[in-house]
Amino acid sequence: xxxxxxxxxxxxxTSLMVLFSVFVLLRGHNEPGGGFIGGLIAxxxxxxxxxxxxxxxxxxxxxxxxxxxxGFGLLVAAISGWLSVVFNxxxxxxxxxxxxxxxxxxxxxxxxxxxxxxxxxxxxxxxSVALALEERExx
Amino acid sequence: xxxxxxxxxxxxLLLPFAAxxxxxxxxxxxxxxxxxxxxxxxxxxxxxxxxxxxAISGGETLAGGYAWIPSLSVDFSWFLDGLSxxxxxxxxxxxxxxxxxxxxxxxxxEHQGRFFSFILMFMGSMLGLVVADSFLTLFVFWxxxxxxxxxxxxxxxxxxxxxxxxxxxxxxxxxxxxxxLAGLLVIWGATDATSMSALLASExxxxxxxxxxxxxxxxxxxxxxxxxxxxFHFWLPNAMEAPTPVxxxxxxxxxxxxxxxxxxxxxxxxxxxxxxxxILPIFGGATLIVGTLLAMRQTDLxxxxxxxxVASLGLLVMLTGVGSEKAVEAAVLYLVAHSMFKGALFMVAxxxxxxxxxxxxxxxxxxxxxxxxxxxxxxxxxASMGGVPLFFGFLAKEEIYAGLGFATGWTTLLTLVALxxxxxxxxxxxxxxxxxxxxxxxxxxxxxxxxxxxxxxGPLVLGGLGLIAALLSGVSHELVSSPMSTAVLGEPVTxxxxxxxxxxxxxxxxxVTVALGVLVFVMLGQGRAAMAGVLNAIGWGPDKGFDQVxxxxxxxxxxxxxxxQSGRLDYYxxxxxxxxxxxLLIPMGLYDEWPAAPTLPxxxxxxxxxxxxxxxxxxxxxYARDRLTAIVSLGIQxxxxxxxxxxxxxxxxSFTQFMxxxxxxxxxxxxxxxxxxxxTDHRPTGEKILDVAVAGTCGAALGLMxxxxxxxxxxxxxxxxxxxxxxxxxxxxxxxxxILVDFRGTDTLGEIAVVMIAGLAILALxxxxxxxxxxxxxxxx
Numbered sequence: 004x005x006x007x008x009x010x011x012x013x014x015x016x017t018s019l020m021v022l023f024s025v026f027v028l029l030r031g032h033n034e035p036g037g038g039f040i041g042g043l044i045a046x047x048x049x050x051x052x053x054x055x056x057x058x059x060x061x062x063x064x065x066x067x068x069x070x071x072x073x074g075f076g077l078l079v080a081a082i083s084g085w086l087s088v089v090f091n092x093x094x095x096x097x098x099x100x101x102x103x104x105x106x107x108x109x110x111x112x113x114x115x116x117x118x119x120x121x122x123x124x125x126x127x128x129x130x131s132v133a134l135a136l137e138e139r140e141x142x
Numbered sequence: 143x144x145x146x147x148x149x150x151x152x153x154x155l156l157l158p159f160a161a162x163x164x165x166x167x168x169x170x171x172x173x174x175x176x177x178x179x180x181x182x183x184x185x186x187x188x189x190x191x192x193x194x195x196x197a198i199s200g201g202e203t204l205a206g207g208y209a210w211i212p213s214l215s216v217d218f219s220w221f222l223d224g225l226s227x228x229x230x231x232x233x234x235x236x237x238x239x240x241x242x243x244x245x246x247x248x249x250x251x252e253h254q255g256r257f258f259s260f261i262l263m264f265m266g267s268m269l270g271l272v273v274a275d276s277f278l279t280l281f282v283f284w285x286x287x288x289x290x291x292x293x294x295x296x297x298x299x300x301x302x303x304x305x306x307x308x309x310x311x312x313x314x315x316x317x318x319x320x321x322x323l324a325g326l327l328v329i330w331g332a333t334d335a336t337s338m339s340a341l342l343a344s345e346x347x348x349x350x351x352x353x354x355x356x357x358x359x360x361x362x363x364x365x366x367x368x369x370x371x372x373x374f375h376f377w378l379p380n381a382m383e384a385p386t387p388v389x390x391x392x393x394x395x396x397x398x399x400x401x402x403x404x405x406x407x408x409x410x411x412x413x414x415x416x417x418x419x420x421i422l423p424i425f426g427g428a429t430l431i432v433g434t435l436l437a438m439r440q441t442d443l444x445x446x447x448x449x450x451x452v453a454s455l456g457l458l459v460m461l462t463g464v465g466s467e468k469a470v471e472a473a474v475l476y477l478v479a480h481s482m483f484k485g486a487l488f489m490v491a492x493x494x495x496x497x498x499x500x501x502x503x504x505x506x507x508x509x510x511x512x513x514x515x516x517x518x519x520x521x522x523x524x525a526s527m528g529g530v531p532l533f534f535g536f537l538a539k540e541e542i543y544a545g546l547g548f549a550t551g552w553t554t555l556l557t558l559v560a561l562x563x564x565x566x567x568x569x570x571x572x573x574x575x576x577x578x579x580x581x582x583x584x585x586x587x588x589x590x591x592x593x594x595x596x597x598x599x600g601p602l603v604l605g606g607l608g609l610i611a612a613l614l615s616g617v618s619h620e621l622v623s624s625p626m627s628t629a630v631l632g633e634p635v636t637x638x639x640x641x642x643x644x645x646x647x648x649x650x651x652x653x654v655t656v657a658l659g660v661l662v663f664v665m666l667g668q669g670r671a672a673m674a675g676v677l678n679a680i681g682w683g684p685d686k687g688f689d690q691v692x693x694x695x696x697x698x699x700x701x702x703x704x705x706x707q708s709g710r711l712d713y714y715x716x717x718x719x720x721x722x723x724x725x726l727l728i729p730m731g732l733y734d735e736w737p738a739a740p741t742l743p744x745x746x747x748x749x750x751x752x753x754x755x756x757x758x759x760x761x762x763x764x765y766a767r768d769r770l771t772a773i774v775s776l777g778i779q780x781x782x783x784x785x786x787x788x789x790x791x792x793x794x795x796s797f798t799q800f801m802x803x804x805x806x807x808x809x810x811x812x813x814x815x816x817x818x819x820x821x822t823d824h825r826p827t828g829e830k831i832l833d834v835a836v837a838g839t840c841g842a843a844l845g846l847m848x849x850x851x852x853x854x855x856x857x858x859x860x861x862x863x864x865x866x867x868x869x870x871x872x873x874x875x876x877x878x879x880x881i882l883v884d885f886r887g888t889d890t891l892g893e894i895a896v897v898m899i900a901g902l903a904i905l906a907l908x909x910x911x912x913x914x915x916x917x918x919x920x921x922x923x
Contacts, residue, residue, distance in 0.1 A: 032874040035793040037882060043801035050808050070905065073898045080891055093213060095887045097872060110873065117890075118883045124894040128901030129805060135908040136812040 013055030020048035028122045029115075038118035042125025049126075050133040058138045061130075069131035076123025083116035148206040151220065154187045155273070158266030162259040169255030177245020177596060180258055181238045184265060188234040191227055198227055199625045201634065205275060205339055221275035221339045224625025228474075229272035229403055231622075232481045236395045237265045239600035243489055244387040246596030247496060257297060261391065264290035268396050272403055276337040277326040284322060284364075287400060288315040291392050295384045304383035310688060314377045318367025322404075325360030328353050341411055342632065348411045358412055361404065362421065369401025369455045372429040376685040379436075379448040386492025389444055390600075394451050394484035402458045402477065406470075410632030413465045422463020427559040429456025434566035438666065439673040443491040443501045443574055447484065450527075450567050454480050457563060460556065461542065462630075468545030471637050474626045475538035479526055479608065483535060486523035486604035487574055490516055493597050494578050499587030503573065508583030512590045515598045517579045522605030524575030526612075528568035528659060529652060534612040537639050539564060539655065543648035544639075561655055568659025573666055615640045716833070719840045726843035730850065737849035749789060756782030768822055769814050777807040794878045 024044035031037030049069075053061045065072070087096040097114040161183035169176040194204060207219025222230075244261060248254045267286035274280035289312070296308030332351035335341040341348065348354060365371075370378040381393050392398070405422070412418060433453030440446045454476070461473035493516050495501040498509065510517045522533075529539035542564075546557040592598070611618040623637040643649055662669060677683075708714075730736060745753075759778030766772035780803035787796035825833070864877050864885065874880040882890050 031876060031879045032883075033876050035797055035876060035878075037794070037876070037879040039882070040794070040798050040801060043798070043805060047801060047805050047808065050805070054808075070898075070902065073901060077895060077898055080894060084887060084891055095891070097884050097887075099873060112873070114872070114874075114883050114887075117887060118879070121883070121890060121894050124898050128897050132901055132904045132908075133805075133809060133812070135905055136809065136816065 009055045013052050017048045017052040020051070021045050024048065024122075024126075028118065031118060032114070038121030039125055042122040043129070045122070045126045046129035046133065049130045050137070053134055053137045058134050061134060065130070069127045069134060071127070073124045073127025073131065076120045076125075076127060078120070079123065080117050080120025083113040083120065086113050150190065151206055152208070154190045155220070155266070155270055157183050157187055158262045158269065162262035162266065165258035165262060166255035169258060174245045174249040174254060174596070176255070176258065177242050180262065181241040181245075183262065184234040184237040184241060187269065188231060188238060191222075191230045191234065194222055194227055195231075195621050195625075198222065198224055199621055201628075203339075207275060207279075210276075210278070215336065216278050217276045217337070218279055219275040219337060220273040220279070221337070222273060223629040224622075224627070225403070225406055225629035226273045228478065228622050228626045229399070230269055232478070233265060233268050233272065233396050236391065236481060236485050236604070237261075239485070239489075239603055240387050240391040242596050243390070243492075243600040244385075246594050247387050247492055248385060249594075249596075253297075257294075257385070257387075260290060260293045260297065261387065264294060264392065264397070268400070271400055275339050277330065278336075280338070281319070281323055281326060284368075284400065285316075285319050287397050288312060288319055291315070291381075291388075291397055294388045294392060295381045297384055297388070301383070307377070307380040307383040311377045311381050313692075314367050314374055314688075318364040318374075318401075321360050321367070322364025325357055325364060328357040328360060332357060338407060341408075344411065346411075349415055354412075354415070355417065358415075358417055358421075361408060361412065362425075365401035365404045366425060366459075367401070368404075369398050369459065370429075370452050371401070371425050371456060371459060372432045372452075373684045375429060375433065375452045376683065376688060378452055379445055380685065382442075382444045382448050386444065386488060386495065389448070390485050390488030390492065393448060394488050395481040398451065398455055399458075399477065399481070402455060402462065402473075405459065405462045406473070406630045409462060409465065409470070409630050413462075419463055419465060423460045423556055426456045426458070426460030426463055427556060429453065430460060430559060430563040432456075434563050434570070435673060436677075437570050438566065438662075438669045439677060441503050441670070443494065443503055443578070444488070446503070446570055446574055447487055447491060450570050451484060453563055453567060454484070457542075457560065460560070461545065464545065464553075464556065466545055467627075467631060467635055468541060470545075470630050471623065471627045471635065471639075472538060472541035472545040474623055474630060475534070475541050475637070475639070478611075478622060478626075479534040479538045482604045482608045482611075483523040483526040483571075486519055486601040486608075487527065487571070489597075489601040489604075490520040490523065491574065493593050493601065494590075496597065497588065497593050498578075498590040503577050506578035506584060506586065507581040508579070509590055510579040511583075513579070513592050515592055515602060519598060519601035519605040520575035520579065522609060523601065524571040526605070526608035527571035529564065529655065531643060531652075532609065532612060532641050534608045534618075536641065536652070537612055537615060539652055540648045541637075541639050543651040547647065557651070561651060561658070564655045565658030566662055568655060569662035569666060572659070572663055612641050716836055719836050723836070723840040723843045726847050727839075730846065735850055737846055737853055740849055740853075749786070752782050752785045752789065755785075769819065770811060773807055773810045773814065777803050780806075794876070 021044075024041040027036035027044060028038055028041030029036075031041065049061055049065070052064075062068075067075075084095045087098055088094055090098060092098075097112055099110060099112045102109055102111055161180055165176070165180055168179060172179065197204065204222040205219065207217050210216045210218040220226075241258065241261065244254075244257060248257055251257070264287065267283050267290050270283035271280060271287055274283055292308050292312040295311050296304050298304045299308075329341065329348060330336055332353045333341060333344050333347045335344055335347075348357065351357070367374045378393055378398060382389050384392075430453045433449050433451075433456055437446050437449030437453065440449060458473050458477055458480075461469045461476070491501060494506065494509065494513070497513060497516075498506065500506060526533040526535035529535045542560055543557065546553050546560060548554045548557060619637040619639075624635065627635050627637055756779050759775050759780075759782060762775035762778065763772050766775055780799065784796045784799035784803065787793075787799055864881060868874055868877045868880045868885075872880045872884040874884070
C-alpha cells in the first residue's frame with residue numbers, strides 16, 4: 004500500500020483529519036460531533052498515516068505512547084468529574100465558567116474537559132491497537 | 143452533638159488509616175522504636191471515645207455522619223451507645239498495647255513497617271465496623287476486616303502454611319460476608335431500615351416480618367463464620383500461623399468478636415424468638431465443648447489458646463442466645479474479661495516463644511526465675527480466665543451461672559455445658575500460664591531471660607486490669623457493663639455483681655468448676671492422649687473438608703472450562719449467535735408478541751438506491767472469493783446503513799457509524815493479513831448450510847424484534863425530558879452529546895475506562911503473539 008501518491012498525500016490528509024477531529028470535538032455540545040467521534044476520526048487519521056508511511060514516523064510524531072495518551076484522557080475525564088465534589092455538589096455535576104479570550108467570550112465547562120478526556124481515551128486506545136497490528140505487518 | 147465533635151469523631155475513624163500510611167516510612171527512620179510513636183494514634187482514639195463514656199452511661203446515644211452518595215441515600219454514619227463504645231475502647235486500648243508489643247516482637251524484622259501498616263489498617267476497619275450505623279458502612283468495614291486479616295495472617299508469605307491459613311480465613315469469612323450482605327438486604331426489604339439506629343427504633347417490625355427466618359439465618363451465617371462457631375471454627379486455629387501480635391489482637395480480642403458484636407447489636411430486634419433461643423445456644427454450646435476438647439489435645443501454647451478462644455466465642459454466642467437479662471449481662475462481662483485475659487495470655491505465649499525459642503508446652507519448664515514479670519502477667523491473666531475470686535473473670539462466671547440456672551431442663555443442660563466448658567478452660571488457662579514457668583528448669587533452644595519492656599508491658603497491663611476492674615467493680619459496671627448490657631437488651635439495666643462472694647447456687651457452681659478444672663489440670667497428660675486417640679479414630683474434620691471442597695471446586699471448574707472453552711473461534715461464534723437468536727425469538731413466541739405485517743412506506747428513489755447498495759454489499763460478502771474482499775464488502779453494507787441514518791435525521795449516529803465501519807475494516811484487514819489463514823473458504827457444504835441457517839435465524843430474529851419495537855406506542859418520557867432540559871440545565875443543543883457527557887456522564891466514564899482496558903488487553907495479546915514466531919500449525923496455543 005506504500006504507493007508514491009499515497010505516501011505523498013498521507014501527511015496532509017492526516018493533518019487535515021486531526022484538525023477536523025478537534026473541530027468535531029469542540030462543536031460537539033451544540034452540533035453533531037463530540038469526543039467519541041472526534042477520537043475515532045483522529046485514530047483513523049493516525050492509522051492511515053501508519054499504513055502509508057510505516058509505524059515509526061507515527062510514533063515519532065505522536066511523541067507519547069498512545070496508551071499513555073489514553074491513560075491521560077481517562078485521568079482528565081475523572082478529574083473533571085471529581086472537580087464538582089470540591090465545590091460541594093455531587094460527583095459529575097457540570098460546572099460552567101465564562102472567560103474572555105482576546106475579547107471573545109468563551110464558555111468553559113468541566114463537561115468540555117470530560118469530552119476531551121473521552122476524545123483522548125478513544126484516540127489513544129484505538130491508535131495503539133492499530134499501530135501494534137501495523138507494526139507486525141511491516142516488521 | 144456539636145459539629146466540632148462530629149468532625150473529631152470522623153477524624154478519629156480516619157486516623158488509623160493515616161497512621162498506617164506513614165508507618166513504613168516511620169519504621170525505616172526509627173526502626174522498632176516507631177512503635178512508641180505509632181501507638182499514639184490508637185491511644186488518642188481511646189481518649190476520644192472515653193470522652194463519650196460519661197454521656198452514654200447517663201443513657202444517651204450519640205449519632206453522626208455524612209452523606210456519602212446522597213442520590214442513593216447512602217450515608218457514612220456512626221452510632222455510639224454502650225455496646226459500640228465498649229468495643230471501640232477495647233479495640234483501641236488493646237490496640238495500643240499490641241502496637242507496642244509488635245514493636246518488640248518483630249524487632250529487626252525487615253518488613254516491620256509493613257506489619258505496623260497492616261495492623262493499623264485492621265484496627266481502623268474494626269473500629270469502623272463497631273461504630274457503623276448505616277448498613278453499607280457496616281458491610282464495607284466488615285469486609286475490610288476480612289481483607290486486612292488476610293494480609294496479616296499471610297504476613298509470613300514465604301511459608302506455605304501461612305498462605306493456606308490466610309486463604310482459608312478469607313474464604314470462610316468472605317462467604318460469611320456475602321451472607322451478611324444478603325441478610326442486611328433482606329432486613330432492608332422487610333423493614334425499610336437502612337441503618338442500625340433506624341432498625342433498633344422499629345421495635346418488633348422485623349420479628350413479625352414474614353422474611354424473619356431468612357434474615358436470621360443469613361445474619362447468623364455472617365456472624366458464625368466470623369466468630370468461628372462450630373463447624374466453621376477451623377480457620378481460627380489455622381490463623382495462628384500469623385505472628386503472635388496478630389493472634390493476640392485479631393484472634394482473641396477483636397476480629398473474632400465481630401460476629402458476637404453483630405449478634406449483640408441485633409439482639410433487640412432479632413432476638414427473643416424461639417428460633418433465636420434455640421439455634422444460638424445449640425451452636426454456641428457445641429462450639430464451647432468442641433473448642434475446649436480440641437484445646438486439650440494441643441501442645442503448642444498458641445494453639446491451646448486458640449481453641450479456648452473458639453470455646454469462649456461459643457460461650458458468648460450461647461449466652462446471647464439465651465437472651466435473659468442475667469445471661470446478657472454475663473455475656474457482656476465475659477466478653478470484656480475475655481478480651482483482657484486472652485490478649486494477655488497470647489502475648490505471654492509469644493513472649494515465651496520469643497525468649498526461649500519454643501512454644502511446645504512439653505518442652506518448657508522452670509522459667510519463673512528467668513522471666514518473673516512474664517510469669518506475673520501470666521498468672522494474673524489465667525486467674526481471670528479461670529474465674530478465680532477477686533478477678534473480673536470471676537464476676538463473669540458468677541453471672542453466667544446466675545443467668546442460666548436450673549429452672550427448666552433446657553437451662554439445666556446449658557448450665558452443665560457451661561460448667562464443663564469453664565472447667566476445661568480453667569485447666570488449659572493455668573496450663574498455659576503455669577507449666578512453662580514452674581517445675582524443674584528445662585533446656586530450651588534459646589537461653590531464656592526476661593524480654594524488653596515493649597514486650598511485657600502489654601500482658602502486664604491487661605492482666606493487672608483484670609484484677610483492678612473487678613476490685614473497682616462499681617466503677618467498671620457504671621462506665622462499661624451497664625451501658626453495654628442496656629444496649630444489647632434494648633432496655634435499661636444495671637449490673638450489680640461484685641467481688642464479695644455471696645453464698646448461693648452460682649458460688650457453689652463456681653466451686654465445682656474450679657474443682658473440675660484442677661482435676662483436669664493434674665490429668666492433662668492423660669486427657670491429651672485420650673483426645674488424640676479419639677481424633678485419630680475419627681480421622682476427618684472440617685479442616686480436611688475445606689481442602690476437599692476446594693479441590694472439588696477446582697476440578698469442577700476445570701471440567702466446565704474444558705467443556706465450554708474449545709478454543710475454536712467458529713464454535714464460539716456459532717454459540718453466541720444461537721444464543722442471541724434464542725433470546726430474541728423465545729420470549730416473542732412465549733408471550734405471543736409477533737409483529738404485525740408491516741406496510742411498505744413510500745420511499746423516494748434515493749432511499750431505494752441506498753438500500754440497493756447495502757444489498758449489493760451483502761451479496762458481495764457472500765460471493766467474495768477471498769477474505770479481504772469479503773471484509774471490504776462488509777464495509778459497503780455498513781456505509782449504506784450509515785447513509786440511511788443520515789437520511790432519517792440521525793447525523794450523530796451516522797457519523798459514528800461511518801467511522802466505526804472504516805476503522806473496523808482497517809483493523810479487521812490488518813488482523814486478517816497477520817493471521818495467515820488460507821485466503822479462501824474451505825468449509826464443507828454441511829457446515830455452510832448450518833452457518834447459513836444460524837445467520838439467517840439470527841438476522842430474522844433481530845428484524846422481527848425491531849419491527850415489533852417500532853409497532854409499540856412510543857414512550858416519549860425520556861426524550862421529552864432530555865429535549866426539555868438539555869438546553870436549560872446542561873447548556874447544550876446536541877442532545878446526544880449532552881446525554882453522553884453530562885446526564886449520563888458516570889456511565890461514559892465507566893465506558894471509556896472499559897475502552898482503555900480493552901485496548902490494553904488487545905495490545906498485550908498482540909505482544910504475546912509477536913514474541914513467538916508464528917508457525918503454520920494452527921493448533922498451536
